[in-house]
Every structure is written in structure tokens, then in C-alpha cells.
Amino acid sequence: MGLANENSLGYEKSYIVDLVVFHAIVRSSLGVEMITALAVLVALGILAVGFNRARPYGKLGILAWFQSVVLMSPWIIFFGLFSAGIYLNLAGMLLLFVISTGIYIWIGRKLRAEGQEFLAQRAAAKVAIESAFPKSDDATEAPVMIPPESLSIPNEDLQAIKSIFGIDTYFLTETISYQDGAIFKGNLRGDPDSTHAKLTENLKAQVGDRYRLFLIENQEEKPVVVVLPSKNDPKPLTLTQTLLSIVLFLATIAASLETGGILLGFDFYGSPERYAEVLPFSIGILAVLLAHEFGHWIVAKRYQIKLNLPFFIPTWQIGSFGAITKFASLLPNRSTLFDISVAGPLAGGAVAFGMLIAGLLMSHEGSGFKVPTQFFEGSILVGTLARVIMGAEIQRSIVEVSPLVVLGWIGLVVTAINVMPAGQLDGGRIVQAIYGRKIAARATVATIIILGLASFVNPLALYWAIVIVVLQRTPERPSLNELTEPDDARAGIALVVLFLMLMILLPLTPSLAGRLGIGG
Template sequence: MELWLLLILLGLITYFIINRSVARITRTPVWLLWLVMMTPALVLGGWTLAKGEDVPLPTELMLALFVACPLLYWLLIQWGRRDANPPASQKTQTENQASVASRQVPAIAKEPTLRPITKQEETDLRNCFPWGVYYLQNVEYRPQAVLCRGKLRTNPEAAYQTVRDNVEAEFGDRFFLLFQESLSGKPFFALVPNPQTKTREDGIPKERQPVEGKALALGLMLITLFTTTVIGVRIAGFSAEQLTSDPATLLQGLPYALALMAILSIHEMGHYLAAMFYKMQTTLPYFIPSPFFLGALDLIPVFFLGTFGAFIQMRSPVPNRKALFDVGIAGPLAGLIVTIPLLIWGLAHSSVVPLSDASGLLNYESLDPRFSLLLTVLSKGALGSQLTSAMAIKLHPVAVAGYIGLVVTAFNLMPVGQLDGGHVVHAMLGQRIGAIIGQITRLLMLVLALLEPDLLLWAIILLFMPVADEPALNDVSELDNWRDLCGFLAMVVLVSIILPAPVTITRLLNL
């Protein structure tokens, strides 16, 4: 039953990601792409049902699937790719770079069609580039952007600020001004249409979120509080029959629900407040409740959380890499500040049980903390001499919420695409290097999943995610040393969560 529920959940997530990421760029049916990428999971599930969990899938077959399916997935996308650009034979190298730059425009600026600028407006535009700041050499026109190429003569931040002020003085809010690096590493400016206006037709500023959006956020939060509370009842050891016969039993699920909701809320509020600091338009956090039938409560697997998490929706582009870094790291940092104390308290109120074959990283009744260095250290610190090499942990409901918070933090810190870690690495090292690191991370997770099968779901989800993060408006200016250090420490936290404790440490801790 748990296996089928996991496959259904994975299938839904996979379809959603494929539909959002590649449906617009290829004519290949989404269902076919979904089937190709679900093949490893379906084969593994079928093998487990036929042979049992004690007989592992042959390593050669698993490796073949993980190599062949992504390759076939990429070929199918290329085979059906929508060609919105002129034939390659008609493009020069500069035009190819412009095409890449046009595709890198933030999503908010991709839909409008650029209005042609007149000769006089082009002259005015050229005057926006002072010779001593950015020596403009040529202006190129593309369907979604006006590209201004030249030579940078001062530091990137000062150049962007000067040119942006001049463009705004000349054209108002007609354009977004992007500052990016071409494929050859040379910085260039791009003007793209700004679909936003200062006010809507009714005169209400766009920065103010509609009442309907706030009501939706509150409604989803209350529903998610209920679903997590019901799951908390199961985690606390009560059955569906006890819950239906005595509704007061629902109170037993509150420790788990409130702890988990606090972790998720503060994580998203970290993003929200950082975005507000940079005057970026964003929604309030939206929670995603996971529906279920109360009568099937006893059949719900242990990895069912009562929620699929929470998110905020950015409604304006990121101004620069510093803002991208701060908004990206604020969520995991804020969530971790709450997660660690809750996890330590929950572990201190947990009990130890004998280590068995059923112990693992998805079994809250018998959790083996040794798969994670950070969890090992925290568990030993909280339980002391009770936790030995022959013992596992039966988690208190608050410890379950803290443990989930640790997992959520680790997943969000993965340096892939538009995850928080992807934003952080992109801001630190640039978009191109960030994409390379994202690709390496996905491959390393596949290898790690072969050693720890419970991480297979992570590996598959990461495999579907685009490795390239969307650029900031000023995507050239680099971070200061302090932010680089914080980003490095964030990656250290990620490694300490996902990698097992070394033998030397387990021996030192008597584990």
C-alpha cells in the first residue's frame, strides 16, 4: 500500500513539473515525457512487488535506466521543440547569444511583444549610455528584447545604476533593464517590455495584495492545520476509530501540527520579508494541504505529512544578485533557526528502541539517525547515553516535525535550478556556473540514491527540475565576501544533513 501511494504521489509531482517546465517549448506529448521519466520508478516498483523488498533490483539495470531515460527524455524534447527563431543557418554567433539572452528574461517579461522604437528613440537610448560608464557599440533588435552591446568601463553596479536611471528618465517604466553576461562572458544590457504599471485601472497600487489573495492564504493555512493535526493523531499512536469515537483525540495531533506549521510558516516568511525589504512584489505564503479519507487514516504511510508544503509567488523580477542571494537564503536560514530547537526538544522527549531491519530514515517508530551527520550529533546530544550503537529512536511528534523541517531545509538548499540553493549558488558564482553545479548535483544524487534507496524520490524530482535559474535584472554585479561566506556555510549545512556520519564520529559518540 505504501509503495502504491508513493508511486501515485511521485507521478503527480512528476507530471506537474514536466507540464510547468517543458510543455511550452516542445510539441512532444506531456504524457509521453512523463512515462519516460517515470519508467525507473515504475520498474523499481514492479520489481519490488514481484520479488519483494529483500531482492534488490540489479545494479546494471538501475544504472541503465537512469542513463537511458534522461537521454530519451532530452531527445524527445529536442525532437518536438517549437522553433520560434529563424533557422540556424541564418544566425550569426552574435544572434545565437541574443537568442539565449532573450530566453533568460524573467518570466514576468516574456509574454508582452516589444513595441518598435523609432529612430529618435534609438538616439535617445544611445544617450543613456555615458562613454565613461559603458561604451555602447551597437543596438540589436529581437522579438522580446533590445540588446545593447559594448564595453564596460566601470564597476558593474555603478554602470547598471547609471544606465537604469538614464533609461527610466528617458522612457519611464516602459522597459525593464537587464544587465547580463553573454556566452563569451561579456556584459551587455537588454531592454524588455514592462507589463506592469504603477496602478491598476481602479487606482489600487499593485503592491497591495488583493483581499481575495489574503483570504485564500488564510483558508489554505486553516485547512492545512486540520490535515496536519489529523496526521499528528496517527503519529501520536491513535487510530481512526479512536478519533471518530472521541473528537477530543484531535488535540493529540496539535503538537506535531503546530510544530510543522511553525517551521513551514517561518521558512516562507523568511522569503517574504526578504522580498519586502527589496520592495519586490510577492504573495503571502500559500500552504498546500494533502487530502485524505479519514476512514483510511490507519492505512496512510509514515511519509504522509498532511501537507505538500508551502510557497510564495514572486510577482516582480529580482533586482540584483545580492537580492537573489538574500531572498534565497532567508527561507532556509529562518526555518533552520526554528527547526533545530524543536528537533532537539522533540528528540529529548523521544524514546530509544532496539535497532532492527525495519529501522531507517522513513520510519518514525524506529529512526536510524546515522544516515545524517547533523541528525546523529543532535540525537546523541539530546538522548545522551540512552542512544547506543544498538539503538534507534522512536520519535516524539514534535521530533517528527523537526525532522521533517530538517529534510525540507536540505531539499531546498540543493543547488539546483529555482530551489533556494540554486538561487544561492547562482548569486555567488553566476548563472552559467550555477547551472553546471546543478547538473553535477543531480548526478551525485542519483549515485547517492543507489547507496540509499530512500533518497530515490529526491533524485527523481531533481532530475526533472531545470538546472538554470532565471537571471536577476542586474546579473553581473558580484556578491561581497560576507555573503559568499554565508553561502558556503549553507552548503556545509546541506552536506551535514544528507551525508552519513563518518565512522570516526560514530565511534567517538559510541554509535
């Protein structure tokens, strides 16, 4: 038995022939090119209308319009060249997407920065006007950066919130409007943990449970207090989202059965009576996935943090790429974010690693799977472990291994993918917890660029780049106390986890494989 069969090769050849025929039809179709050119003109017209509507808003409006241009530009360029009879290959399209993604994220940051600057300037202008024309001589209220009427917080609540600050905790100097709440600039006095705890206690005594207090760093890396209404807290899943989560889990089970069939060399849904053969593979894949999610859930429960149901991402190649799990509670600090985030990869990775080691120990003549030596060159970690445990056995051109080896490797790949340092993936949350939001944002951009380049070799990388950009690009929302950093032990665990992720995903070079004695 092998990892593929002649039928699968036949499907690939048929698919390539279909693509060639389709491409020939498209090239000979003048009508398609005319329709494409018309669509490009319509898109340009929409952008022109958007520009006219954006101009009255000044620099902010133009930046927002330019961001939409960047988002549409790869498609406009592709279809524009297509209508002119020029066809970009996959490499060209990937390059366009990588460039446009980087520019889009950069403009988004500029837009947010300009927006905050605009609010501050508007507030300063209002203060200047009110200072020049005071309401009355007996006014006793001290001036603030933004007048109460310009804030979303009611004036009564605003005064109550201001009363929680003191010279021994946080000396307030400036108030700035922010979303539905406010930013309170000032000077932090004392330890962030104790200060945040005292301010939170005072806030609850003054306004009850209607507001949440965040202690974070601003763009100048100075401590600020942000107060937002509790209505902005994470929400539980709606009925539709819950049903979607259940459907995706059922689809993952179905995909894991098909994966088992592919590993055994047949189409399971073409031969469902052979379910007994694929069931162990399905159970193995699901064991890694469920261990991962239970790892998150157990640690979250210890911290009394609620998690929403996971949204699994099914795929017929390896059953699933993992799951997207959102927090349904605010996190108290970055250490909590780290512990919950790392628990999933550690639990799922431990199950997968155990399968791999057990499989390597059980591999012998007649184990059931015959794989080429190149199988072990696909991962530095797997290849090294195989050489240590199996010894000279992997110097043959064809090696027989236990099915657990394949299952373990699949589980490690799924775990490693989720540990990539990007956005709200486990790896992105780990980096954010240890190094902060700014480093996490840079790591996300770097990961997307690397995946874009890697997709020239492996189309799977393009898939994950798209998933991150569309669903997981932004960092996790701030913890209530963002200033207190996790301890050195957590930082060390983070480095080990990220290192293992690289060792799993990076292949062995032919020269290194030769030095290790892998292959003939």
C-alpha cells in the same frame, strides 16, 4: 509509543499483495499488451509527422523535434518492451528518466544557442543586402547589426534607448533582436553598479517606465545590456492561483494532522476525536513552515520586493515538503536574491534546530517516544548532536526521546530539501546568487542525477527529482544587475548553509556510528 504500529505494517502488506495480483493480471492479459503496442505505434506515428513538419525549419526544427523525442522516449521504451512481454523494474525506469532528462536539458541549451546564432546570421544578411542597395545618398543613420524594422521595439523608442549609452558608461557597438526587446553589445566603462544605475536613470528619463534595463553576461562571459518591455515584469497571482495557494495551505494543515497521528501510531482521520493529541505536532510542523516563509517575506519587504503567496507541497509523511514561492518583482542585484533566498532556510532552520536541541535536552526515561538507535543514524548532524547531548543514552537499542526531537528533525529535513542546489529552490537561488547562472544550471543537473541515483535507496528522492524537472528546473530570472557579485561574507554563509544541508540529509555509515558510540 513508537513511530509506527502493526496496522501500518498491515497496510503495507496488503498494498504489496494488491500489486502482485495486479501484475499477474496484466501479464496474463493479451488484450492489454495489444492495446499497449497500438499506443506505441500511434506515438511513433506522431513523432514521424512531427519530423516531417520540422524538416523545413532546418537544424532548429530538427533539434526541437529531437527534444520532444527525448521527452517521450522513456515511456515509448517502457511500453514498447511491455507489449513485447519484457517488464522494466523501477531501477530501469529511473535510469531511463535520468538519461533522458540530461539529454533533454542539453538539447534545450543547444536549441537556444542555435536560435541566437540564427537571428544573428539573419541580421547580418539583411545588413549586407542594405549595404549593397542603399536607400539614398543622404542617409545619415549609422548602420546597426539589425535594422529597426526587424526589432520588436518601435524605431522611435529604439533611438531613444540608444541615446542613453555613452563613452563613459557603455560604448555601444552592436544591436541584436531578443524576445520583445533587444540586446545591446558593447564595452562596459566603469563600475557595474554605478553604470547600471546611470543607464537605468537615463532610460527612465527617455522612455519612462515602459522598459527595463538588465546588465548581464552573455555566453562569451562579456557584459551586455538587455532592454525588455516592462510588460514582461513578473505578474501577481491570478484569482485561480490565489485560490490554489489557499487550498494547498489547508491541505498542508490536514496533512500535518495526519503526520501527528502517524507519529503517535494511529490514523487521525479514522479517530478525529483524538485531535488534542496530534495538534501539538501539527503546530510544530506549521511553525517551521511559516517561519521559513516569514523569513523570505521580512527580508523581501526590507528590499521593497514583492513575493507571491507560497504554494505549499503537502505530504502525509512529514506534513509538507516546503513551498514554492515566486517573486512578483524584479530583483535589483544578486545580493538581494541571496539575502531573500537564504532568509527562509535560516529562519525555518533556526526554529527546527531549536526544537531539536530542546528535545534532546529534555529527553529522559518516560519522555514519550521510544525509537531504535538506528533513528540517530539517519542524519550525520542529528546523530552527532544526540551523541554530544545525550551521551551514553543512545548506546541502548531503544532510546526514549522527547517529541520535540522528532519535530525538530522533520523541520530540518524540510529545510534541507529546500536548500538543495537546484533550479528555483532556495538552494538553487543561493548558488545562482553567489556563483552565477552557469554554475547554478550545472548544479541543477548534478542534483537531479544524484537524486535519480539516490531514489534506488529512497523513493522520496525520485519524487523530488520529478518536482525539480517539472516545476523548478530553470534558474531564477536574471537580476537587473547580474554583474556585481555578492561579497565574501555572503559567500561564506552560502557555504555553511550548503554544508549543513548535506550534514542533515546524509546518513551516518555504520562504521562512523560505531566510532561515535551510537548503538550497542
